[in-house]
Amino acid sequence: MPSQSMENTLKLRLRKARAEALRPPPKLSLVEWADAYRVIAKQNSANPGEWKTSRVPVAYGPMLALTEPDTQVISMMACTQIIKSEMLINIAGYFIHQDPASILFVQPTQKLAESFSKERFAPTRDATPVLRALVPDAKSRDSGVTITHKEYPGGTLDFVGANSPVDLASRPKRVTLADEIDLYPADAGGMGDPLSLAEERSSTFKKRRKNVRACSPSDEASSRIYREYLASDQRRCFVACPHCGHEQILRWSKETVLWDKDANGNHLPDTVRYHCEGCGAGWSEAERLRALRGLVHASDRGWRQTRPFKCCGEEHIPSEWNEAGRALCPTCGNRAPYGGHAGFHVSKLYSTRHDLADVVREWLGAQKSPDKLRKFVNTALADVWKERVDALDPRALAGRREAYTHESAPEEVRLVVFGADTQDDRLEATFLGYGDDEEVWVLRHEVLFGDTAKKSVWDELDALVREPVYTVDGRMLVPQAGCIDSQGHRGEMVHAFCRERKNRRIFATMGRGNDERGSKLIWPKSASRTKNSGDKLYAIGVDTAKDALFASLAIIPQEGEPAPRAVHFPQDGLSSDYFVQLTAEHAVTRWKNGVPVRKWEVKEQGARNEALDCFVYAMAARLSLPTKLNKRLAASRPRHHLRRSDVSPDVIEIPPTAPTPEPVLRKSAAGNPRRGRWGAYT
Template identity: 30%
Template sequence: MSRQNEIDSLNNTFVRAVKNFKPPERLTVSQWAEKNRRLSPESSAEAGPWRNERTPYLVDIMDAFTDPKVNKLTVVAASQVGKSEVELNIIGYIIDQDPGSTIYVQPTLDDARKFSRLRIAPMIRDSKPLRKKVSDVKTRDSGNTILQKSFPGGMLTITGSNSPSALASTPARYIIGDERDRWASSAGTEGDPWALAEARQTTFYNAKSIEVSTPTIKGASNIENGFFAGTQERWCHKCPDCGEYHNIVFDNIHFEHEVKKVRNKKTYKVKSITWVCPSCGCIQTEATMKKQPAKWIAENPDAYLKGHRSFWLNAFSSPWTPWEKIVTKFLEAQGDPEKLKVVFNTLLGELWEDRGDLEDEDAMLSRREQYDAELPDDVLVLTVGVDTQDNRLEYEVVGHGLYGETWGIKKGIINGRPDTSEVWARLDDVIDHVYRFKNGKGLKVSFTCVDSGGHFTQEVYAECKARQNKRVFAIKGKGGDGIPYTAPPSKVKIVIDGKLIGKCWLYTLGVDAGKSKIMNAIKVQEKGAKYCHFPLGEDRGYDSLFFSGLLSEKLSLVRTRRGDKWQWEKLPGHNRNEALDCRNYAMAAFRILDPDLTAVERRLKGQPLKTVEKKEKKKRSSGSKLYDDW
């Protein structure tokens, strides 16, 4: 071997040996993304090389991460503006350019696994520098799993806010928290997940943390608190007429639309949408404003000196969300507070303020109306909710129509102990009664839910079992966040005087979920979808006592040692809540029954009564039970 060959061989050996010691390039996160990031086809409609010009509002957010003066980032953003891509670009930059131990936190472990599999893994696969540094999960002895990715100089740990082990034991230079407002209030019994995560950074002089989320409820939003502690920057567009910069918000959007009503359901067609400049009042189109210069403007720039930058972004700047879609979603959500909340949070990028602005008893009394018959024409199904007390049964018969519209039919009290046959015989009168329309046709009750709580649980079980053929079922209410409104029933034993006499079906109801639905429906002001009708007439039972009970509770934020939580509390001066419970059980009965209302309407209104009764009789004789009570 010649001397030159020996030198070349030695140089090659040294090159391979020191390759991993090559200093990182002088790149910001946005520059790194434009050079190395490819959007994966699994998660992007615009797969291919990352382009900063597509989402210019993300550049400053990403580059703030590489600013040595910044140690904390807070990003409040609507959906579909690219906030998850910011997190992915930062993760990619960490792995390739500035390695360190990193904890990435999703709301739950299931969310963490899904994000790792669907977003992080494809990013690593499609980015050449990342693919070289992070081994595939399937590779033997790679040291990598779905929730852990090792790379030269660091480890990425992906976890959920409900997992105390990772948050409380893993030192980390970087903390990235996604959907912060959906995090558990406590990681097991360890306390606030964010405080646990930040405690892992104590020994790192160059630590950085990023929290990202869509906003939720005003006054109960963690991301809101983080934003106001930072620089409070908003993405502002320049008005082409006066030159002033403004954040485009829904209050300054003007639009015209048409409304059509088909089978009590409204449809909307937006005809024109413009933005009105708050400074000069000039009107601009969407196309004009999306071409205008824009920049981040801070309301609290002094927070930069403390190392905390915060950003707030709505969907009006998104290249993927046309303004027409935002306005249409807003119009479609009118009258439905739950849908409106989603629009405010995910599109308008605004906090939802739950004012608890329910009407009082006097306003509800004035809302009552005169029915032209025992049953209004649009009622299709009847259910009953029964609340059990030691000396009485209280009940409400509720009529249900299309699109969640309801009618109070009868609210009553049956005095007497629930362990006496007379009380249940009187309840039979309510359930077996044929409630008539103006044309003479009638409906019977299709499903009844009876509260089994209190001191007469076994007696309720026994009486419900005896009436199972009438679809009378025992229920048990269970409070708490996250408990489904209805679930499949279970069989429970019936024990009377110490003797087992059989079993009956028992439904467990998430009563808090039901109360939320009821209160949201009560807020609807226009007759139609989800509107609650109440009748005039002393014999109907809808008096001031009924409305006092119906409006007896409010969802309140309660601060506990384990964090803040929302729970239902009695309002001062409202001692009884039986009316609310009865309505809750009647609504749950309808949910359990789950009828095909379109088919019911066709059967009731499209054929003479005798034909319907004849077909019903035939169905009963063939063993069908779905429409037995209609």
């Protein structure tokens, strides 16, 4: 029999063990919790295992903000593949284990919410012992747990879609985690903005609430995360130069990110260096990574408030901060006013997972496509896409004209297409020459006056599109495709014209703008049929085409240098009115059925825009051709070795010494002579 003293000792130990088990875990920051408990699942990362915040130094700022007592809202405008989703998972795990609370995890749609729960959260729960012990498996019976609903001691976690108003507006939640908010619908089933609906559920918790948003931005006019970041204290991460110690925000610019080219002008991304804005020294990749890892030892981890503020009767741009990165008034030394909303901006320049050379390659690959360039700006730089209006001033475009005509086109021109607009009293047509990497030269813009209900003006158009373009290296090119607008009063004439010339790839088209279902392809996958005649009709994504065109117009070509996607204009013949028409529209964002829709509209009511329409239809004609056609025409074989089968059937070789035909004057149906070359608007 154990003695009384031994029995008392055993009871004391049991009481201590019970008290230890019931004692809440010590209060930790999110960084401390993740470093101590979080385990990354194998299926979710190339580097599974224990989480270490030091591997992603830029994550310290947003993660530490969660437990700031005066912070209730966090908005993180960040690039992809660096921190967003993992931070949200960390926050969910923190509140499940460290500070039990009701949590709402919002994805753009209910389907994505289910996928995130199954593919991201469930593996994390399985891999992290403290979460596995608290959150029952969704497969277990009678646990009250489903794919989208989790229960644990002291709280619940619900995964919902922003398109599900009932789920958004139900029970109160102290913590709201909103992922990819730029993809949320503008209206949740007629109940209003889904982000506001979700976060309204935390309002009763007042200063104990935590609302966290994370997303890559989109367009300036419609980006939610950009709007929320502007409303925050706008924290940016300052990195010390490894050469001079100057602390700076890492920015993508032609002064800071520089690399070499070889003797042939080819880019060499592996030579890239980030250059200090203070001393100008270039950082090697090892130095950039070392500078980023140095953030771990800074008291503010590099993150500082940058939003302008008012104090002592003056507006201040933050230039002094305390050890926590809070802005200080330079006059009185007091902290800047803070409304509890912390904002963070993170680009791939801060990534320790991406080499700077890879970011340069991504940028170079984006130069050939406006859509890819927009994606790079949004997802790599974490910046909103802004329209380049400065380069689209008609006078600026007119000032970029070059010395060539359609009778002396540059040798870089490989193929010719045209686009035509139909009015009651005239036809207008633009001819474009395309070269490598979709570089384009405007060759001609012609106006054919006459009643378009009569055949005579259409005969003139037929003659016009048969006229060749002559290049300076002795080639003669005729259009390989063309698109004619069939909308308006002359649809039957357009279809009749195109029907007889379908073998020449001349298509009847109509413009189709963006709508709430999204943007449209410039060239459709297939044609529709007209109701009466059964003729083919191709719907052109005019808003998408104008996005691409205006992005190309913003590229200023340099003399003697290839300029992918750039647009060139001839020196003579194009009047100022041509450029006014080409730039007659601007992009606007309209809300349709609760969804932001980006469309192009004329700047002034009644403004003429035929030059723009013709250009867009010519772009569509180019896209109607197989992409391999460009490569075939760009073959490096000497011209005199070309066989007939080596070139397009619409390309005719002529001797370089052949005389250039004299320009001709055509007459309209009324018998008035009209210039057959440039100057249609003079």
